[in-house]
Amino acid sequence: DAGITQSPRHKVTETGTPVTLRCHQTENHRYMYWYRQDPGHGLRLIHYSYGVKDTDKGEVSDGYSVSRSKTEDFLLTLESATSSQTSVYFCATGTSGGGAQYFGPGTRLLVL
């Protein structure tokens, strides 16, 4: 495993509040990813990073922003949480853009 941790593991918040999820890796992998997992949709990419300060949008990026100020940390921010963002969020890392990805344990987010 890639030594990936996510925090918090569980969070309940209210509509309209900002939320930040953290992904931390100890493997010095260049690439980092944020996915959300929802029943019937599988995994969908939110944002990804291909280096420090280098990020790009995935297929469901609206309402989310990311930052990567150092190799080991990748933050996902919900700027104003909505109930549609209730989901399980997974961070992943990889050594190359086209290679295997290694997943963290996930964060369960409930937006009331």
Place this chain on the structure above:
Amino acid sequence: GDSVTQMEGPVTLSEEAFLTINCTYTATGYPSLFWYVQYPGEGLQLLLKATKADDKGSNKGFEATYRKETTSFHLEKGSVQVSDSAVYFCALSGAPSGGSNYKLTFGKGTLLTVNP
């Protein structure tokens, strides 16, 4: 764009039965192919991979062969155990000659339940 289609299940088998989960893909260039497994309450774990045509990935008794002519990467296991109960995801990653270089495209997952 790239896409992955896998049988959605659920698939229910008895212990020691033979398992096949079908996966087909659409991609430009020469993608790498993966199978991931997700146990309840956990993240995805890489199960096996294949990076070029005719490669066979294998791990823990599971196998899948990269078939470029049929654009398929079916997962098989000869004798399943109760502990194999999980959700299985097929995925592809675009290669530098085409497709997406930076992300995986996943199928929607197949729930496997193995009964004793």
